Amino acid sequence: MDATQLTELMGSHDFMQLQHQLHHNNNNYNTDGHNGLSSESAEGSSRPVRRATRRTSQLSNNTYDLEMTDSSSQSDDTSGGGGSSNGGGSTTNTGHPSGCSLGGQGPSGRGRVQQASSGACPSTIAPNSTSSNSSNANGNASRRRKGALNAKERNMRRLESNERERMRMHSLNDAFQSLREVIPHVEMERRLSKIETLTLAKNYIINLTHIILSKRNEEAAALELNSGAVGGVLLSNLSSESGGPVASGIPANSNAATICFEDTLASGGAFDCAILAATDGSLLNAATVTTSPAMQSIQSQAIHLQTPMEQQQQQASHLPHHQQAMHGHGHLGASIQSQQQPSLVLNGTTSVGLGIGIGVGVGVGVGVCNNAPSFADINDNFDEPFREFL
DNA sequence: TAGGCCATCTGGTCCT
DNA sequence: AGGACCAGATGGCCTA
Numbered sequence: 001m002d003a004t005q006l007t008e009l010m011g012s013h014d015f016m017q018l019q020h021q022l023h024h025n026n027n028n029y030n031t032d033g034h035n036g037l038s039s040e041s042a043e044g045s046s047r048p049v050r051r052a053t054r055r056t057s058q059l060s061n062n063t064y065d066l067e068m069t070d071s072s073s074q075s076d077d078t079s080g081g082g083g084s085s086n087g088g089g090s091t092t093n094t095g096h097p098s099g100c101s102l103g104g105q106g107p108s109g110r111g112r113v114q115q116a117s118s119g120a121c122p123s124t125i126a127p128n129s130t131s132s133n134s135s136n137a138n139g140n141a142s143r144r145r146k147g148a149l150n151a152k153e154r155n156m157r158r159l160e161s162n163e164r165e166r167m168r169m170h171s172l173n174d175a176f177q178s179l180r181e182v183i184p185h186v187e188m189e190r191r192l193s194k195i196e197t198l199t200l201a202k203n204y205i206i207n208l209t210h211i212i213l214s215k216r217n218e219e220a221a222a223l224e225l226n227s228g229a230v231g232g233v234l235l236s237n238l239s240s241e242s243g244g245p246v247a248s249g250i251p252a253n254s255n256a257a258t259i260c261f262e263d264t265l266a267s268g269g270a271f272d273c274a275i276l277a278a279t280d281g282s283l284l285n286a287a288t289v290t291t292s293p294a295m296q297s298i299q300s301q302a303i304h305l306q307t308p309m310e311q312q313q314q315q316a317s318h319l320p321h322h323q324q325a326m327h328g329h330g331h332l333g334a335s336i337q338s339q340q341q342p343s344l345v346l347n348g349t350t351s352v353g354l355g356i357g358i359g360v361g362v363g364v365g366v367g368v369c370n371n372a373p374s375f376a377d378i379n380d381n382f383d384e385p386f387r388e389f390l
Numbered sequence: 391t392a393g394g395c396c397a398t399c400t401g402g403t404c405c406t
Numbered sequence: 407a408g409g410a411c412c413a414g415a416t417g418g419c420c421t422a
């Protein structure tokens with residue numbers, strides 16, 4: 001499937017299909033904790049094959065002369081990226097004759113947590129060796145001899161820095177791989193690139209957000225029809241941190257709202273908040289969107305929060321009904337448009353009461369929902385993901 | 391062969 | 407002071 005097809009698919013917002021494809025991809029892509037780089041994951045994918053060789057430690061083949069006195073001279077020999085790595089297809093550092101491995105570093109490791117054996121891998125770094133050397137010298141660096149010793153230590157530090165950087169990048173790549181595994185995407189001949197992964201993740205989040213809003217709008221409409229109550233969801237427990245979504249970047253008269261929901265997908269209870277757009281007609285029609293179980297779960301939670309009590313509390317805000325309206329939904333009919341409050345917080349830590357109502361609701365034009373400022377005023381790229389996948 | 395993507399090295403800067 | 411972070415440089419691998 002090429003990028004054009006991806007674009008079309010994303011344009012359809014058929015997340016059920018995406019979810020299906022996600023499952024399919026999860027079966028195809030390597031998830032063995034090796035960053036999807038093993039050769040097994042390379043079936044039909046060239047990148048994993050290539051990167052399988054990259055994952056091997058360059059240090060395994062680097063023959064740093066720690067006795068050299070000029071670190072700049074060694075850099076000429078060791079720079080050049082993957083070129084110095086072994087050409088093996090294994091992910092287990094087969095390049096080193098002694099089988100030394102710097103791989104297997106967990107993504108959670110930060111900094112130097114790898115304890116390499118300098119004895120078994122003379123050309124690799126013993127990450128703590130320097131510190132131990134320093135400790136052997138009673139930590140008195142000022143008394144170190146200048147000249148060759150410093151150059152030697154510089155080389156060692158450079159090697160350590162290289163290893164840390166390598167591990168850091170590995171962790172980053174592991175995170176990318178984790179992201180690939182949780183976002184639905186269509187099957188491709190190759191693995192998603194980093195930029196594709198980020199773009200898709202962003203779009204996915206935005207679409208999820210829209211789905212929640214759409215669902216909420218429908219529910220609000222239903223409640224109004226049944227009881228005549230004012231639609232809307234109480235904004236509860238909205239984070240009021242100064243750097244939070246509400247306080248940052250949303251004009252007081254903007255239609256933008258903030259939604260915070262428990263991330264049921266990946267973060268295990270973390271609270272993800274996203275700034276939502278007031279509708280400008282770009283919102284999805286929920287009836288046309290099928291969602292993944294996780295998304296449906298989110299939606300059900302959203303519905304659950306729409307209680308009459310919450311509606312009453314919203315009414316207590318004394319905001320005119322039409323001013324409480326955040327936006328209308330282009331697909332839901334005029335009777336609903338002036339009663340949408342696309343603010344939904346499922347969880348959080350700090351209540352700010354009428355956060356949305358104050359920060360967002362006030363000043364929204366009456367009955368001009370579709371013409372009101374949208375999130376695009378805040379983020380010009382907001383709508384763009386819906387027009388084009390990548 | 392050009393371009394895309396990537397891993398790694400490297401030196402500078404920021405942060406604790 | 408040392409580690410994290412960042413961006414530039416370099417070169418390999420792959421596809422069109």
